Amino acid sequence: xxxxxxxxxxxxxxxxxxxxxxxxxxxxxxxxxxxxxxxxxxxxxxxxxxxxxxxxxxxxxxxxxxxxxxxxxxxxxxxxxxxxxxxxxxxxxxxxxxxxxxxxxxxxxxxxxxxxxxxxxxxxxxxxxxxxxxxxxxxxxxxxxxxxxxxxxxxxxxxxxxxxxxxxxxxxxxxxxxxxxxxxxxxxxxxxxxxxxxxxxxxxxxxxxxxxxxxxxxxxxxxxxxxxxxxxxxxxxxxxxxxxxxxxxxxxxxxxxxxxxxxxxxxxxxxxxxxxxxxxxxxxxxxxxxxxx
Amino acid sequence: xxxxxxxxxxxxxxxxxxxxxxxxxxxxxxxxxxxxxxxxxxxxxxxxxxxxxxxxxxxxxxxxxxxxxxxxxxxxxxxxxxxxxxxxxxxxxxxxxxxxxxxxxxxxxxxxxxxxxxxxxxxxxxxxxxxxxxxxxxxxxxxxxxxxxxxxxxxxxxxxxxxxxxxxxxxxxxxxxxxxxxxxxxxxxxxxxxxxxxxxxxxxxxxxxxxxxxxxxxxxxxxxxxxxxxxxxxxxxxxxxxxxxxxxxxxxxxxxxxxxxxxxxxxxxxxxxxxxxxxxxxxxxxxxxxxxxxxxxxxxxxxxxxxxxxxxxxxxxxxxxxxxxxxxxxxxxxxxxxxx
Numbered sequence: 001x002x003x004x005x006x007x008x009x010x011x012x013x014x015x016x017x018x019x020x021x022x023x024x025x026x027x028x029x030x031x032x033x034x035x036x037x038x039x040x041x042x043x044x045x046x047x048x049x050x051x052x053x054x055x056x057x058x059x060x061x062x063x064x065x066x067x068x069x070x071x072x073x074x075x076x077x078x079x080x081x082x083x084x085x086x087x088x089x090x091x092x093x094x095x096x097x098x099x100x101x102x103x104x105x106x107x108x109x110x111x112x113x114x115x116x117x118x119x120x121x122x123x124x125x126x127x128x129x130x131x132x133x134x135x136x137x138x139x140x141x142x143x144x145x146x147x148x149x150x151x152x153x154x155x156x157x158x159x160x161x162x163x164x165x166x167x168x169x170x171x172x173x174x175x176x177x178x179x180x181x182x183x184x185x186x187x188x189x190x191x192x193x194x195x196x197x198x199x200x201x202x203x204x205x206x207x208x209x210x211x212x213x214x215x216x217x218x219x220x221x222x223x224x225x226x227x228x229x230x231x232x233x234x235x236x237x238x239x240x241x242x243x244x245x246x247x248x249x250x251x252x253x254x255x256x257x258x259x260x261x262x263x264x265x266x267x268x269x270x271x272x273x274x275x276x277x278x279x280x281x282x283x284x285x286x287x288x289x290x291x292x293x
Numbered sequence: 294x295x296x297x298x299x300x301x302x303x304x305x306x307x308x309x310x311x312x313x314x315x316x317x318x319x320x321x322x323x324x325x326x327x328x329x330x331x332x333x334x335x336x337x338x339x340x341x342x343x344x345x346x347x348x349x350x351x352x353x354x355x356x357x358x359x360x361x362x363x364x365x366x367x368x369x370x371x372x373x374x375x376x377x378x379x380x381x382x383x384x385x386x387x388x389x390x391x392x393x394x395x396x397x398x399x400x401x402x403x404x405x406x407x408x409x410x411x412x413x414x415x416x417x418x419x420x421x422x423x424x425x426x427x428x429x430x431x432x433x434x435x436x437x438x439x440x441x442x443x444x445x446x447x448x449x450x451x452x453x454x455x456x457x458x459x460x461x462x463x464x465x466x467x468x469x470x471x472x473x474x475x476x477x478x479x480x481x482x483x484x485x486x487x488x489x490x491x492x493x494x495x496x497x498x499x500x501x502x503x504x505x506x507x508x509x510x511x512x513x514x515x516x517x518x519x520x521x522x523x524x525x526x527x528x529x530x531x532x533x534x535x536x537x538x539x540x541x542x543x544x545x546x547x548x549x550x551x552x553x554x555x556x557x558x559x560x561x562x563x564x565x566x567x568x569x570x571x572x573x574x575x576x577x578x579x580x581x582x583x584x585x586x587x588x589x590x591x592x593x594x595x596x597x598x599x600x601x602x603x604x605x606x607x608x609x610x611x612x613x614x615x616x617x618x619x620x621x622x623x624x625x626x627x628x629x630x631x632x633x
Contacts (some may be wrong), residue, residue: 182406189358189400190393190420200419204410289409 030280036273040266044090051084055240064256074258076249081160086241086262092241093222093270096156100216100221102253103160108167109210113198115168116175126172129165134167137162138227163217170213174206208285215278219271226267242267304335305376305509307478308357308396313371315349315356318364326352327537327632329371334479339505339512341526341543343519343558345586349535354481357513375479394424397477401484403464407456413440413467414452418476424475439470443500444586462493466500473504480505481513486521498525519562523547528621531555534596537615541622551602551618551629557581571603595627603628 024031053071059079067074067168073082115125132140144158179202180182187201228234229243237244244265249259315327327349334340342350355361357373359380373380375396380388400406408416417436421427427435434451440448443466455465465485472480482501486494502525504513516524521545522529529546531554538554545608550556560579583600595601598608607627615625 140381182400182402183408185360186398186400186406186468186471187408188392189398191359191391191423193389193421200411201408205408207410 007281011036012029027280027284029276030284033273033276033278033280036269037277040270040273041094043087044094047084047087047091051081051087053081053084053090055080055085056238057081064252064259067258073262074256076245076256076259077252082245082259085245086242086266088240089242089245089263090266090270092152092235092239093225093267095152096159096225096235097222097270097274099156099158100145100159100163100224100266101218104163104217104221105214106165107160107164109171109203111164112168112171113202116172117179117198119137122172125168129168132162133165135162137224140230140254141224142231142233145228150234150236152235152239155225155228158228159221163221166245167210167213167217170209171206174209175202178202180207211285212278215274215281219274219278222267222271222274307336307376308513309372310353310357311372311374313353313356313373314369315352315361316367316369318367325489325535326366327356330532330535330537331371332530332537332540334422334511334513336478336511338528339502339514339526341514341516341522341529342532343522343529344532345517345558345585348532350508350532351483351516353532354398354483354513354515357479357481358396358398359388360392360398371621390424391471392476393420394475395477395600396479397472397475398429399465399468399472399480399482399485402488403461403468404488404551406468407459407464407471409456411454412455413459417452417467417471420471421474432612436470436474439455439474440467442473442504443467443470445470445529448547461489462496463495465489465497469501469504471510473510475512476508479513480510481515483515484517485514487516487518494521495524501525512568519558533557536596537623538597539622539624541624542620545620545622551622551624552597553627554581554597557600593602593627 043262047055057080059075061079062071062075063077063079065071065079069083073086076082076085100135111125111129115122140162141158144161145154149159150156184197184201187197192201199284225234225241226243227245229241230247232247234243235241237248245263246260249256249263253260310330310332313327313330314325317324319325330349330353332340334402342353344350352361352366356368357375358578359379368381371381375391379533380391383391407413411419414433414436415449417439418429418432419436421432422429425432437448437452440452445451445463445466451463456467459467462537465488469485480501485501489497498521504510512525514521516522526543529541530537531546531552533552533554539546539550539555541551546555547559550559557579558581561581562577581600586596588597593611594609595604595612598604601608605627613625613627615623618629
């Protein structure tokens with residue numbers, strides 16, 4: 001359908017009257033993703049108040065029960081409340097996802113900028129990164145977990161390390177492009193100091209792709225945590241996490257499918273919401289498509 | 294600003310380039326981008342440097358601010374004296390104080406020489422804060438003033454906008470505002486109007502000249518456009534293959550070019566007043582045959598000799614020295630003269 005001036009005016013008017021609606025129409029992915037992620041975050045954070053049962057409370061007499069009024073998502077093989085465990089598990093997943101995204105991006109920016117600006121360091125750093133990328137991430141993470149004591153902190157580190165090389169490569173390639181831009185030389189020509197040049201003139205130019213990359217790292221870290229826990233190399237079993245729950249539920253899946261259904265569903269929704277958010281951010285922050293009405 | 298008071302009739306030059314040699318070394322050998330160039334710039338003067346692409350104009354200019362990365366470049370000799378101090382010998386710290394504050398630069402392409410993620414006002418204010426004892430607010434006010442001075446409409450609102458919201462001509466004006474924000478003594482303009490269309494070019498050049506008068510800034514105008522030179526400069530330096538081949542006041546250069554290269558440059562300007570008669574039809578432009586020689590291996594002799602209509606055996610054997618030719622003119626040619 002051809003867009004006429006009348007259409008544009010109509011859209012302009014409706015979006016100025018209800019700015020939120022206009023924004024949602026322009027960025028459906030962004031709005032859907034953040035709404036879903038917000039819901040997940042609220043459920044996880046409010047777990048102590050929403051879920052009445054202690055996630056670790058065992059009730060052997062009522063094990064493997066289907067969803068009911070007392071146990072909204074049923075109970076698992078040890079009679080623990082799946083609803084409360086699922087919500088508490090969300091805390092671990094989101095904590096791991098966000099920490100990994102921040103740590104991997106932060107470390108990657110630091111290392112990538114050094115690699116992009118100093119030729120000598122570049123060779124060394126990039127060979128190390130190539131080496132790290134040659135090892136499958138899950139193997140590297142499992143290896144890191146076996147030499148450390150299992151805790152949420154070690155899980156975060158084990159997932160962060162394999163993610164770093166990707167950020168480093170991204171940052172390095174962006175820095176290599178940006179440092180050759182005339183405006184960098186122009187900034188130098190007015191007497192800007194080197195560290196200020198990096199912080200004020202180079203860094204802001206790479207923030208957009210970094211934010212997008214960080215959201216995808218966050219999503220992948222949530223899945224990674226579930227992998228590791230499922231393999232028994234992740235979050236210690238006494239802490240409820242989606243991966244742990246699915247691993248434990250695997251044995252009883254034919255008797256009580258709900259034990260893995262709900263954590264799986266939550267895991268899927270969380271990852272989907274973060275990916276939608278990432279796609280939406282990419283569209284929103286990319287100036288070539290962001291200007292559309 | 295303090296100007297030397299000792300001799301008002303012949304003020305001390307604000308910038309003196311003395312036998313500057315800038316070489317680049319790569320696998321193929323040594324590339325003599327600037328090979329013994331000397332000139333001086335008086336306070337408030339506009340000096341043109343012309344020459345075709347690759348003749349060393351920009352390298353000369355960038356060397357003044359020490360903006361050429363080393364390696365691969367090496368300053369093989371010479372001196373760059375700014376008010377008596379040799380800029381090649383001062384510390385990097387002092388150099389940073391000079392850049393943008395005392396000697397400033399305008400680049401060729403206004404589309405890419407402003408940082409896309411910072412507002413125009415921020416970029417100007419940042420330079421001011423860097424060099425002057427001014428707070429954020431005062432620096433911002435000053436950048437709005439500067440934008441006003443370069444005829445940006447609604448400067449207060451425009452200062453908060455990003456470069457992509459400016460047109461090409463406005464960006465170049467913003468660049469001028471940025472370069473002049475600290476009232477520098479010397480402004481190096483590296484092809485400031487090349488990337489702009491002709492009407493905007495004229496506006497930009499007028500603006501630069503107006504601000505030059507206002508601030509007493511000396512300008513080095515680097516260009517390959519002789520029209521720009523004729524309009525803006527008092528004195529011109531013609532460069533060829535890394536060397537200065539001719540220097541003359543602008544009127545003399547246009548009326549009686551001494552070097553055959555200058556002669557060729559002038560002859561290759563399209564003219565509306567000649568050959569425009571209908572019966573003559575279209576006339577081919579005169580061009581200088583051949584290419585700029587490789588700056589890698591200099592053979593003996595004049596580097597223009599292979600393209601020169603006047604070349605003789607003498608030209609191919611020994612490079613002509615740069616010699617005064619009366620009336621403040623200098624030329625490096627064995628057979629200088631007005632007609633080829």
